[in-house]
Amino acid sequence: MTKDELTELVRHAGVVGAGGAGFPTHVKLQATDIDTYVINGAECEPLLYVDQTLMLNWASYLIAASKAISSVMGCKIVFGVKQKHGDCISALQAAGGDVCVLGDYYPAGDEVILLHECVGRIVPEGGLPLHVGAIVNNVETLYNIGRALEGKPVTHSFVQVGGAVLSPGVWSVPLGVEASKLVEAAGGPTVDEPVFVDGGPMMGQYHKDANFPVTKMTKAILVLPSNSAFARYENMPVSVMLRQARVACCQCSECTMVCSRYLIGYDLRPHKIMQAMAYESMRLPEIVQSAMLCSECNLCSGLYACPMHLSPRRVNQVIKGAMRQQGVKPQFEKKAIYPRAERPFRLVPTKRLMSRLGLGTYDVHPPFNGEFVAERVKIPLKQHTGAPSVPVVSLHDEVQEGDLIAKLPDNALGANVHASISGLVEEITSEYIAIRASGL
Ligand code: SF4
Ligand code: SF4
Numbered sequence: 001m002t003k004d005e006l007t008e009l010v011r012h013a014g015v016v017g018a019g020g021a022g023f024p025t026h027v028k029l030q031a032t033d034i035d036t037y038v039i040n041g042a043e044c045e046p047l048l049y050v051d052q053t054l055m056l057n058w059a060s061y062l063i064a065a066s067k068a069i070s071s072v073m074g075c076k077i078v079f080g081v082k083q084k085h086g087d088c089i090s091a092l093q094a095a096g097g098d099v100c101v102l103g104d105y106y107p108a109g110d111e112v113i114l115l116h117e118c119v120g121r122i123v124p125e126g127g128l129p130l131h132v133g134a135i136v137n138n139v140e141t142l143y144n145i146g147r148a149l150e151g152k153p154v155t156h157s158f159v160q161v162g163g164a165v166l167s168p169g170v171w172s173v174p175l176g177v178e179a180s181k182l183v184e185a186a187g188g189p190t191v192d193e194p195v196f197v198d199g200g201p202m203m204g205q206y207h208k209d210a211n212f213p214v215t216k217m218t219k220a221i222l223v224l225p226s227n228s229a230f231a232r233y234e235n236m237p238v239s240v241m242l243r244q245a246r247v248a249c250c251q252c253s254e255c256t257m258v259c260s261r262y263l264i265g266y267d268l269r270p271h272k273i274m275q276a277m278a279y280e281s282m283r284l285p286e287i288v289q290s291a292m293l294c295s296e297c298n299l300c301s302g303l304y305a306c307p308m309h310l311s312p313r314r315v316n317q318v319i320k321g322a323m324r325q326q327g328v329k330p331q332f333e334k335k336a337i338y339p340r341a342e343r344p345f346r347l348v349p350t351k352r353l354m355s356r357l358g359l360g361t362y363d364v365h366p367p368f369n370g371e372f373v374a375e376r377v378k379i380p381l382k383q384h385t386g387a388p389s390v391p392v393v394s395l396h397d398e399v400q401e402g403d404l405i406a407k408l409p410d411n412a413l414g415a416n417v418h419a420s421i422s423g424l425v426e427e428i429t430s431e432y433i434a435i436r437a438s439g440l
Contacts, residue, residue, distance in 0.1 A: 003029070006072045006149075011408070013148035014216070014416035018157065019051075019109075019138030022217045023410075024156045025145065028137070031130040034075050038118050038129075039066060041081040041088065042102055042109030045200025046354050046363070050219050051139040051370050052088050052159045054140035055081065058143060059091035066144030068095065079139075080114045083243060092430045105347040106202070107260055107297040111136040116339065125266055125293055125332035140219075153402050153418040156351045157214055160366055161186040163222035163359075164194060167260060168366040173214045174401075174420035176377030176432070179221045180210035185372065193226040195235070201359055202298040206234030213432070215383035216415075222362075229303050229357065233311050241314050242277065248308045249274040261293050263346055265337040268293040270300045270312035277315055289330035291319035304356055357409045365403035377420050378432045380405050386413030391433055397425045397433050398438075 011026035019040060039062070043051040055062065066077040081089050089099050096145055100118035102108045112123050114136060121132040123246045129136050137145070144154050157175060159182060162168040166187025173182065179196060182190065196298040197204035199219055224231055236244075251390045255270040261292070262268050269311060276287045302309035323330065324385035354360055368423040382388040393399060397418040425433035 001068070001072050003072050006069070009148045009151070010145055012416060013144065013151075013153040014408075014418055015141060015144045015148055015154055016143065016216050016384040016415045017138060018140035018216060019219065020217070021414075022215070024384055024386060025137065025141055026412060027413065028130070029073070029136050031135060034130065034133055035075060035137055036119050036134045037066070037069060037073065037075050037077045038100075038109065038111075038114060038134060038136045039112055039139055039142050040078045040109055040136055041079050041085075041092075042114060043085070043203055044105075044107050044109035044350070045080070046106070046286055046350060046357060047162055047222065047359060048159050048160060048200050048220050050170055051159075052085055054139050054143055054158060055079075055085075055088035056091055056328050057368060059088075059097070059167050060096040061146055062142055063095040064094065065151045069142075069145065073409060075135075078118050080108075080118045082108060103347070104350050105351050107295065107298070110260060110295045111296060112264055112295065113260060122147050122265060122337040122339070124334060124337060125329060126349045126406040129429065135372075152217055153404070153416070155418055155420040156371070157216055157218050157404055159214055159218050160225075162220060162364070162366060163197070163224050163362045164189055164191040165223050166190055168364055169369040170366050171369050171372040173218075173372045174212055174374045174377050175216060175383070176379035176420055176435070177214045177372060177374045178210070178378070179207075179214065179377055181374070182214070182221055182372065183210050183223060189223050189252065190316060191223070191225040194223045195226045195228075195231045197222040197224060199346065201230050201357055202353075203296055204230075204305070206231065207277065208235075213378050213380055214382055217383060224359070228230060228359070232399065233301055233303060233314070235252045236311075236314075236392075238318055241311060242318065245274055245312075245315050246278045246308055249310055250308060251275060252307065254307060258299045258346055258348060260297050260299060261295055263340050263343040265291075265339050266293045270294075270316070273315060273319070274310070274312055286313070288319055289323070289328075291316040291322065292330050293332075294320070374421055374437060375436065376426070376436050377422055378427075378434045379405065379417060380432050381430070383417065384415040386415070388430075389414055389417045391428050393425050393428070393433065395425055395428055399423065399425060399435060
């Protein structure tokens with residue numbers, strides 16, 4: 001198989017980054033001068049066990065897929081897995097995989113940090129892994145590449161339902177299933193006023209209701225009490241959060257001292273950004289634009305670092321959003337990056353983070369429950385970075401699981417979307433295609 005053939009199979013299958021922003025994988029595969037492919041199995045968010053489920057149950061499949069990529073791309077493949085996940089390491093190694101053993105700290109799975117640990121290279125500020133000759137993909141993305149090699153598109157996502165539910169579990173879930181159905185399948189909430197997190201308790205997306213759909217990027221649906229620290233931070237309106245940032249920041253710099261991107265050597269100092277915001281000073285463009293270097297790991301917020309219960313992370317999100325909206329593309333000085341000398345002493349052990357979050361009671365290893373059976377799905381047309389896909393089916397069409405239902409627009413960044421169940425197309429909107437399962 002040639003690289004072009006591999007890329008075309010992956011493009012057709014609609015594979016996108018399953019562990020992050022959903023960047024289309026076929027675009028990553030077009031990179032040239034790649035000598036290393038790192039598979040991210042760090043699963044560093046507390047409470048999550050999805051990638052471990054995959055590595056334990058599909059180790060041989062993952063290694064076979066990685067070998068196919070390695071022979072086509074001519075690069076070495078290494079899996080980054082935490083030392084504490086010894087069973088996953090053993091399974092991958094027994095199947096012939098090369099594993100880089102990571103320490104148990106957060107956020108070891110940030111691709112910049114992972115590359116430093118596994119390959120000894122640091123991505124330049126504002127750059128990408130390909131700028132240091134590497135590609136990083138999550139374990140589930142590799143699984144989906146493996147399926148693409150067999151001509152099978154992305155139709156399901158492995159999703160953990162955990163936190164305050166009766167029977168936590170991991171399911172293979174058809175895309176477009178509403179989160180509430182999964183919470184129901186997990187026995188329902190065990191707290192009176194639940195809130196819902198799409199993802200982990202540090203970087204996940206907060207929702208008041210469980211009416212959001214499972215997408216190619218969904219890893220977990222966590223149910224948390226509405227009075228949990230995560231809910232308090234994420235629920236705060238942006239205006240209140242910015243006002244608090246202006247009046248309450250005492251410039252102690254605790255946020256910068258633990259900032260994972262600062263410690264890796266980037267010129268990102270969240271306390272300086274907070275100061276610039278306090279004085280509404282756009283005269284410090286280089287400080288404000290440094291928010292673009294933030295991985296949104298959330299260590300700087302009151303969840304872990306800030307004694308004043310502020311969230312530099314959310315301030316950075318606001319700045320990043322505004323810059324993107326205005327089309328501002330920050331320029332970073334091209335320079336070599338070196339980890340700061342104090343980094344080894346400032347890494348945040350996951351155990352300490354867990355005890356700070358106060359979510360230890362929810363840390364249970366859930367069983368894999370197989371495939372989730374859906375009666376109806378609302379499959380989003382945008383489950384990836386780039387433009388929404390364009391429907392290629394009509395109302396009342398009969399579709400089979402795996403049929404192409406929406407196409408990546410010509411000459412645009414994006415991904416194909418396929419039917420996740422067999423059935424009747426019930427609704428087509430600018431945002432989703434709804435399918436009702438045959439016979440239900
Ligand atoms: S830790 Fe909090 S109070 Fe201290 S500088 Fe950072 S944002 Fe300000
Ligand atoms: S979220 Fe905070 S700690 Fe994490 S990279 Fe961004 S500024 Fe640094």
